[in-house]
Amino acid sequence: QVRLVESGGGLVKPGGSLRLSCAASGFSFSDSNMSWLRQAPGKGLEYISYISSGGGAIFYADSVEGRFSISRDNAKRTLYLQMNSLRAEDTAVYYCAKDLFSAAPGPFDYWGQGTLVTVSS
Amino acid sequence: DTVLRQSPGTLSLSPGERATLSCKTTQSVSGAFFAWYQQKPGQAPRLLIYGASSRATGTPDRFIGSGSGTDFTLTIDRLEPEDFAVYYCQQFGSSPPIAFGGGTKLEIK
Numbered sequence: 001q002v003r004l005v006e007s008g009g010g011l012v013k014p015g016g017s018l019r020l021s022c023a024a025s026g027f028s029f030s031d032s033n034m035s036w037l038r039q040a041p042g043k044g045l046e047y048i049s050y051i052s053s054g055g056g057a058i059f060y061a062d063s064v065e066g067r068f069s070i071s072r073d074n075a076k077r078t079l080y081l082q083m084n085s086l087r088a089e090d091t092a093v094y095y096c097a098k099d100l101f102s103a104a105p106g107p108f109d110y111w112g113q114g115t116l117v118t119v120s121s
Numbered sequence: 122d123t124v125l126r127q128s129p130g131t132l133s134l135s136p137g138e139r140a141t142l143s144c145k146t147t148q149s150v151s152g153a154f155f156a157w158y159q160q161k162p163g164q165a166p167r168l169l170i171y172g173a174s175s176r177a178t179g180t181p182d183r184f185i186g187s188g189s190g191t192d193f194t195l196t197i198d199r200l201e202p203e204d205f206a207v208y209y210c211q212q213f214g215s216s217p218p219i220a221f222g223g224g225t226k227l228e229i230k
Contacts, residue, residue, distance in 0.1 A: 045158075045166065045209055047219040061218055095165055100177075106213025107156035109177060111165035 002026040002110045004096050009115030016086050016119070022079040022096030022112055030054075030074040033099035035108060036081050038092035038117075046092070049081065050105040059105065064090075086119045093117075123148045125210050125222035133230040140197040142225045144210035149190045156211045157186055157195045159204075160224075166209065170195065197227075205229050 008020040022034070036049040049070040050059040058070055069082040079096050093116050097108035124147040134140055144157075152173035158166040168177040170186035173193060183198040197204055210222040 044224050045160075045211075045221040047221070050219075100168070100171060104213070106154070106219050107158075107168055107171045107211060108166075109168050111167070114165055 002098065004098065004110055004112035006094065006096050006112040006115040009094060009117045011118045011120065012086055013121050014087060014119055017082070017084045018086065018117060020081040020083065020094055020115060020117075024077045024079065024098070027098065027110075029077040031102070033102060033105065034072060034079045035097045035099055035105060036070060036079075036094060037097055037108070038094045039114075040089075040092040047105075050099070051079070053102065083117070086117075088119050091117060091119050122218055123150065123212055123220055125212060125220050127210055127222035127225045129225060130223075131226045131228060133228050134200055135230045136200050136202055138200050140200055140204070140227055142195040142197075142208055142227070144188075144193045144195070144222050146191045146193070146212060150212050152189045154213050155188070155193055156213060158209045158211065159206045160209065161206045202229075
């Protein structure tokens with residue numbers, strides 16, 4: 001079955017960096033667009049980044065543009081999110097998700113369990 | 122940017138009743154690019170409805186999505202105990218940003 005497993009979260013100081021990974025299995029990863037979303041504690045969902053199946057199309061939300069970088073390794077079936085210059089407001093559970101359609105971002109038919117990123121001194 | 126406003130914020134109902142959840146957008150949205158998700162505590166969201174009215178794989182037929190333009194509705198007929206959760210609407214598509222509503226919490230009365 002489809003499985004997405006995030007890792008790499010943790011506690012980091014403001015201004016620090018983290019790299020999240022999302023290991024995919026159970027579907028054709030190289031044919032699938034992928035996204036990262038996040039959810040601050042007790043808050044709603046925020047879409048933050050998208051990468052097309054081949055990596056040629058990438059999108060970032062304004063809130064992370066210039067600080068976060070999405071990438072993928074189709075041979076390793078892994079999605080990444082490099083997060084730099086982290087701020088307290090980046091504290092959230094980060095989810096990787098598979099896009100249902102090939103034409104454009106969303107909707108998201110499979111999600112990982114999430115990994116918590118806490119930015120605090 | 123389009124803003125999605127969900128109402129009510131909290132809905133208290135009993136099992137067996139019908140739930141009606143609303144999502145209004147500040148700009149017209151194509152129904153093809155509209156979805157609903159369910160999220161239970163401690164879990165990732167689950168896609169319920171896409172294309173405004175198409176059920177995702179595994180979504181029971183008591184979940185009914187409808188609407189167009191700026192007004193979309195998720196109706197849950199005959200509430201089951203496992204339906205009590207938070208529900209989010211979403212606009213997606215080729216033009217970012219992708220937006221979510223603030224959520225409606227469906228709680229047991």
